[in-house]
Amino acid sequence: NAGVTQTPKFQVLKTGQSMTLQCAQDMNHEYMSWYRQDPGMGLRLIHYSVGAGITDQGEVPNGYNVSRSTTEDFPLRLLSAAPSQTSVYFCATLPRGLNTGELFFGEGSRLTVL
């Protein structure tokens, strides 16, 4: 039981390049989300999904796309990377609504955009 697995752990991109951050969970959790964490800004929600086929925007969605074709996977796509997207990205899941318990976080993906 791996929990929440994020890949890659580290990535360096050039401005304008595209890439996908992968998030996979083996806990059969309905809810999955992506946060970014920047110094002095705390964790900010990018996108989230309450189940396969359903996604919604969080606080800072611009520049990112997501899809949820399976319960297990929730990839985050950067279509044209910008230096402002340099950050640490966390995927987080939970079984049902937030009022029932805690978020399970992955170990993070550290992205640098040059």
Add this chain to the structure above:
Amino acid sequence: SQKIEQNSEALNIQEGKTATLTCNYTNYSPAYLQWYRQDPGRGPVFLLLIRENEKEKRKERLKVTFDTTLKQSLFHITASQPADSATYLCALDPYSGYALNFGKGTSLLVTP
């Protein structure tokens, strides 16, 4: 606008003492509040959830209080240990039951 405020300055305490961290919020009407721990280079780990009708909640050496009138939560670690050194985050649901807003966290350093 909605705000979650945690002490930005690091809290340094001596081993064995009680650490108290503060989380204040504005423009939220939360049904519950959560606390997480984050170690350097790691993802946050859930510690406690307290609901609006609960004044206090305990888990081992941890105690959380929740005062919806003061719009404040206090997080206590009793008999603190160096292993408790980490950043502690509080989090609130702004609206939907499917998102959490996090404070910026308070760094705790427990010295022997």
